[in-house]
Amino acid sequence: xxxxxxxxxxxxxxxxxxxxxxxxxxxxxxxxxxxxxxxxxxxxxxxxxxxxxxxxxxxxxxxxxxxxxxxxxxxxxxxxxxxxxxxxxxxxxxxxxxxxxxxxxxxxxxxxxxxxxxxxxxxx
Amino acid sequence: xxxxxxxxxxxxxxxxxxxxxxxxxxxxxxxxxxxxxxxxxxxxxxxxxxxxxxxxxxxxxxxxxxxxxxxxxxxxxxxxxxxxxxxxxxxxxxxxxxxxxxxxxxxx
Numbered sequence: 001x002x003x004x005x006x007x008x009x010x011x012x013x014x015x016x017x018x019x020x021x022x023x024x025x026x027x028x029x030x031x032x033x034x035x036x037x038x039x040x041x042x043x044x045x046x047x048x049x050x051x052x053x054x055x056x057x058x059x060x061x062x063x064x065x066x067x068x069x070x071x072x073x074x075x076x077x078x079x080x081x082x083x084x085x086x087x088x089x090x091x092x093x094x095x096x097x098x099x100x101x102x103x104x105x106x107x108x109x110x111x112x113x114x115x116x117x118x119x120x121x122x123x124x
Numbered sequence: 125x126x127x128x129x130x131x132x133x134x135x136x137x138x139x140x141x142x143x144x145x146x147x148x149x150x151x152x153x154x155x156x157x158x159x160x161x162x163x164x165x166x167x168x169x170x171x172x173x174x175x176x177x178x179x180x181x182x183x184x185x186x187x188x189x190x191x192x193x194x195x196x197x198x199x200x201x202x203x204x205x206x207x208x209x210x211x212x213x214x215x216x217x218x219x220x221x222x223x224x225x226x227x228x229x230x231x232x
Contacts (some may be wrong), residue, residue: 035221037169045161045169045212047221060219064125097168109161109216110174112181117168 002026004098009118012088020083022098022115028038029079033101035111036072038042038081038094038120040049048096053104067090095119126217128224135161136230137222143200145227147213157216160189163210164228172211173198185226203232 008020022034038050049072050061059070071084081098096118099111127150133145147158155176161169171180173189176196186207188199200207208231213224 044226045163045214045223047223050221063220069160107156108159108175108178109221110171110180111161111169111214112171112174114168114170 004115006115006118011121017086022081024079030076035099036077037097132223134228138232145198147196149194159214161212162209
């Protein structure tokens, strides 16, 4: 059974850092790109970051709203993908979802497996 | 960045009726990169349609996608109470991924 489980959320003050982690199981993790997506409760979905299957020998990408503050990384030996969030702002408060992207050489761009999310609250 | 506009904002229909949801892109995009998701309260999104018209695994054939270029449609025939949810379209282009604002489907 394919599964993604996020962890690391919590309450943090503006300007501080937080590291989210996502543990994958039930599929060959190293062959899939991965994404982070966030959602303010009651609002829409916002894509945050992308990392290719090889962890960055090709490009990683970020939403403009987090570029320069957030860093996505992965450990294929542990089947995990992390999101390091520095310089947090009140507007970063959201539920953060980890999602599976496309397989190696797959043309379709879709997020077909999602975790349940972890909540980040940035408040003074 | 490609902006996706979804309409209507809310759709209120009775069981058995047909729902037609629109997703319009500000510039033409490849159908390969257009997907639809369903999200129920308190749950993560679920992939419904990818490549504009391909149903994801386990998705009932009541759900169908169509369209090309800048106009895409998600159709739900024979609405059931469990179809009450927010539906999002998503595109992937120029190495950036964006979602539409969502359409809420209410079942009367």
